[in-house]
Each structure stands twice: as structure tokens, then as C-alpha cells.
Amino acid sequence: MNQSVGEKIFCPHCGDYITPKIERTATPTGELIIEYYCPRHGLIKTEKKKNYGGNPAKIPGGLYIALEGIDGSGKTTQASLLYEYLTNKGYSVIVVREPWVQAIKEVLYKYNLDVEAEVYLFAADRIILQREIVLPALSEGKIVISDRTLYASLAYQSSRGADQDFIRRVNKFVKPPDIVFLLDIPVEKAMERLRNRSSLTRFEDPTYMYRVREKYLKLAEEEKDKFIVLDASGTIEEVHKQFINKIEEILQNLKANKT
Incomplete structure (x- = not known):
């Protein structure tokens, strides 16, 4: 989800024009959901868009892009921005996020599981997705833009002691x-973002995240x-430019190889 502040629109509850907060969310079906929020009255308008015009461009065999990084690195925001950019260029794009299956996600976040159980659950979820x-x-x-993939298990679960060969x-x-786009960010900076955003999960312990970051950089x-590897410590706009x-470069190489 990507949040921003937009130009003024009319709020029927206020009876006046207001500057809304805008939330953009890319969906697995290829739509972009845009929600406009009044600071006083909440959601006042929702739009659904497919950003490309005409027939979307296709890539033979598709293109599977992963966004990886420790929690707080900005993967979800950048996935939505990348979706917007690519659909505006005429490509058909979907965004997915692991874990995918809600029932599996609830078990993973609710219970303090053995690391081997985590590996199997994440793998099962990944296969279904x-x-x-x-x-x-x-x-x-x-x-396909995926917020986490197999490499998340190789970083996170191996940081808890699981052997990477076993995970593979x-x-x-x-x-x-x-x-794989690795959004690299110092743990201290990521923790600042996480504390401002929500309550922390058991995967967001600073000591653990140091190990995870090291695993990602080694991979x-x-x-x-x-x-x-991208520097994810800057602003949303700075990271998006990267x-x-x-x-x-990737799209140009694909076109060159096609010809």
C-alpha cells in the first residue's frame, strides 16, 4: 500500500473541498485501488483502475520480480509504485505478497513455532500462491511483482538456525x-519506521533483524x-527512482534479446 496526499476534492460530509490522504493498493487481479480519505470523516471515495490503455504488452514467459528485505525496508510501498509505473508503460502486472493464504498467515504469526515448522508452512503457502x-x-x-519469495525463507528461517540446503x-x-530487488536498510532505520507504523511482531526483533540483513546481503x-541491491534508507521517492x-535497464535488455 502506498500513501500520499493529493489535490483537493469535495467531501460531501464537510460540504467543502479538502486535501485528502490517498492510499493506493495494487491487487493480484491487476487492478489499482485508490482510496481517498477525509481527515475528519474517513473514506469518502474509491476508484479502481487498470492503468494501461488498449492491449497490455506481454513478455514471453512473463517476468517474475521479487522484492526482498528486512521488515521496515518499504517493500509493500515500492511494490505498489512499481505496479503503477509498469502498468502506465503498458504492461499487464499483478502484485502478490507472502504469506498468501490467510489461515497459514494466522498460524505463522500467532504461534511461536519451531523453525522447521515455519519452513514447511511458508513453502506450502508459496506453492499454493x-x-x-x-x-x-x-x-x-x-x-508478477512478489513482496517476498523463497529468498525470505533463506534469510529469515536460516537466521533462526534452519539449514539453507534444507530450506531449498x-x-x-x-x-x-x-x-530480486533487495531493499537494504540499516536495522536502526527500519526499527524507527516499524515503531511509528504498528505494534511489532515476533519477526521484528532488532537482534533477529541484524542476522536477517546479513543473510540477505550474503545471498x-x-x-x-x-x-x-538498492539503498532503501532514503525517501519513498528516492528509492522509487532507483x-x-x-x-x-531490465526492460531494454528484454527488448534487445527479443529482437
């Missing part, structure tokens, strides 16, 4: 992403051809 949403979309030539074996039926070093620069 891919077979229901991701793989069909890729087969249709769409771009459990996820052997999972398709890895084509590109990026080991798989340089797949990972693109995305645009890199995604344009």
Missing part, C-alpha cells in the same frame, strides 16, 4: 524469481546475477 496465481500469470506474459529442498517445487553476494533506473 504460485500454482493459483503466479505461474498462470507468467504463462500469460504478465509481470523443501522449496524444490517452487519457481525462483527472475530478478546477494552469492547470486550477483539475480540480485539488485527502481525506475534499474527496471528500465
